[in-house]
Amino acid sequence: MASKPAPDNAASDQADQSELLGLVGYNLRRAYLVIQSRFDERMEKHDLRQAEFSVLSVVKSNPGINQKALAEALVVAPPNLATLLDRLEARGLLTRQRNPEDKRAQLVELTTQGAQLCGRALKAAVNADDAAVGRLSVAERRQLKALLRKIFTD
Amino acid sequence: MASKPAPDNAASDQADQSELLGLVGYNLRRAYLVIQSRFDERMEKHDLRQAEFSVLSVVKSNPGINQKALAEALVVAPPNLATLLDRLEARGLLTRQRNPEDKRAQLVELTTQGAQLCGRALKAAVNADDAAVGRLSVAERRQLKALLRKIFTD
DNA sequence: TATTGTTATACTCTATAACTATA
DNA sequence: TATAGTTATAGAGTATAACAATA
Numbered sequence: 517m518a519s520k521p522a523p524d525n526a527a528s529d530q531a532d533q534s535e536l537l538g539l540v541g542y543n544l545r546r547a548y549l550v551i552q553s554r555f556d557e558r559m560e561k562h563d564l565r566q567a568e569f570s571v572l573s574v575v576k577s578n579p580g581i582n583q584k585a586l587a588e589a590l591v592v593a594p595p596n597l598a599t600l601l602d603r604l605e606a607r608g609l610l611t612r613q614r615n616p617e618d619k620r621a622q623l624v625e626l627t628t629q630g631a632q633l634c635g636r637a638l639k640a641a642v643n644a645d646d647a648a649v650g651r652l653s654v655a656e657r658r659q660l661k662a663l664l665r666k667i668f669t670d
Numbered sequence: 671m672a673s674k675p676a677p678d679n680a681a682s683d684q685a686d687q688s689e690l691l692g693l694v695g696y697n698l699r700r701a702y703l704v705i706q707s708r709f710d711e712r713m714e715k716h717d718l719r720q721a722e723f724s725v726l727s728v729v730k731s732n733p734g735i736n737q738k739a740l741a742e743a744l745v746v747a748p749p750n751l752a753t754l755l756d757r758l759e760a761r762g763l764l765t766r767q768r769n770p771e772d773k774r775a776q777l778v779e780l781t782t783q784g785a786q787l788c789g790r791a792l793k794a795a796v797n798a799d800d801a802a803v804g805r806l807s808v809a810e811r812r813q814l815k816a817l818l819r820k821i822f823t824d
Numbered sequence: 825t826a827t828t829g830t831t832a833t834a835c836t837c838t839a840t841a842a843c844t845a846t847a
Numbered sequence: 848t849a850t851a852g853t854t855a856t857a858g859a860g861t862a863t864a865a866c867a868a869t870a
Contacts, residue, residue, distance in 0.1 A: 531743035532731045535792065536724055539799050540811060541705040543818040545720070548702045549745060550822045551695040566699070567860085570690055577686045584828065589685035591703060593862060598830055620828040620869045638689065645693050651820050657694060663814045664697035666805050668704045721837085738851060747839060752853055774846045774851040827870070837860075847850075 551648040558640040558647075562633060567592060567600055569641060572634040575610055575624050582621040609633060705802040712794040712801075716787060721746060721754055723795060726788040729764055729778050736775040763787060 536542040555566060564572070570590050575581060581589075587597045601624065604610050609630030615621040626634065649657050690696040709720060718726070724744050729735060735743075741751045755778065758764050763784030769775040780788065803811050 531728050531735055531739050533728050533743055535727045535731055537815070537819070539795055540803050540815055540818075541709055541795070541799050542724065543815045543822075544698065544702050544705055546745070547818040547821040548698050551698055555695055565859085570696065573689045574685050574687050577689055581685055582828080585685050589687055591700070594829065595831075595863080596861065602830095618828085618870070622829070641693055641695070645695050648821055649694050652817060656817055656820075660814070660817045661691070661694055661697045663806060663810055663817070664694075664701040665691070666810075667701040667802055668697075719836085736851075748852065749840080749854075750838065756853095769851095772847075772851085776852070825870100828868085829866100830868100831864105831866075833863085833865105835860100835862080837858100839858080840856085841854100842856105843854075844852085845850100846852100847848100 547648075551644065554644040554647045555641065558644045559637060562637045562640060564633070564637050567596075568604060569634075569637050571597075571600060571604060572609065572626065572630060572637065576626050576631055576634050579625045580623045582615065582623060584621070586624060604630070701802075705798065708798040708801045709795060712798045713791060716791045716794060718787070718791050721750075722758060723788075723791050725751075725754060725758060726763065726780065726784060726791065730780050730785055730788050733779045734777045736769065736777060738775070740778060758784070 552566070559565070559569060562569075567590070571586065574586060574589055578585075583594065583597055583601070586592075587594045590597075592600070601610065601612060605612060608627055610624055610626050612622040612624055615623050649660070652660065706720070713719070713723060716723075721744070725740065728740060728743055732739075737748065737751055737755070740746075741748045744751075746754070755764070755766060759766060762781055764778055764780050766776040766778055769777050803814070806814065
């Protein structure tokens with residue numbers, strides 16, 4: 517238990533942050549920073565940000581989804597989704613078409629190119645995930661996901 | 671098990687995001703958004719942001735810490751820590767003094783007022799934590815923290 | 825009137841380069 | 848020459864109000 521000599525002042529070694537580490541929120545933030553960093557590294561070659569990848573993934577699984585449903589699913593504010601889709605559409609990764617049955621709504625679909633990029637990006641995302649949770653067993657990863665999901669699922 | 675009728679198209683109900691939910695990173699992000707929101711609600715009355723609270727907490731536990739150690743501990747870039755400390759110092763919550771033994775360094779300490787606010791803020795932070803992980807047992811919370819720590823600890 | 829989506833905008837967070845003063 | 852801290856600034860992420868088109 518007593519493995520290292522007690523530092524005689526706080527700044528001499530590593531700062532004590534036991535108070536923060538007692539909070540789930542702080543641990544969550546710190547882990548999120550790591551995984552975000554791994555993700556960005558690996559997604560750079562695809563020129564995709566996290567929000568952009570998540571849009572492609574959900575549109576791929578839900579072809580013809582409208583922007584309201586997409587915004588709700590991804591917890592993105594509609595104005596921000598609009599500009600996000602502008603970029604992806606300009607890159608030829610997806611299309612927006614007015615819904616003939618309700619001309620207010622836009623039907624969003626991936627192009628072939630978008631679907632292909634999404635496939636490659638998923639592999640990079642899985643790779644980033646693995647790099648970040650490399651020290652967790654498969655069972656621990658499953659458990660972690662289940663615990664996290666309890667926090668954000670209604 | 672079969673409680674609701676299967677939707678005949680993706681946009682009719684809730685979007686399928688099983689692909690994203692398979693990633694630890696996405697679950698982490700979604701959980702982080704929830705806890706961040708609870709935290710901000712409860713910290714508003716103390717007029718403290720997350721980074722500000724974390725600074726107060728670490729300085730309280732490490733009186734006389736210098737900014738380099740503080741920046742490293744909290745994973746904040748030094749320029750951003752400088753402006754953060756400017757605000758907290760202007761509010762009379764902490765002091766910066768040049769280290770007489772190395773006049774480049776600043777020794778950071780909480781004022782009495784800062785220590786008092788930090789104490790009240792910690793209660794609010796614990797409360798926010800509880801609100802966010804209310805559906806997890808005590809054992810699950812401990813387990814979640816341990817799993818998260820494995821991700822960001824070297 | 826309510827809803828979908830857009831534009832414009834502002835605010836926070838984060839990152840980098842260039843500087844100062846000390847060592 | 849290297850380090851601690853600062854200033855200035857730019858970029859990304861996020862939030863809100865006001866608007867247009869449609870229902």
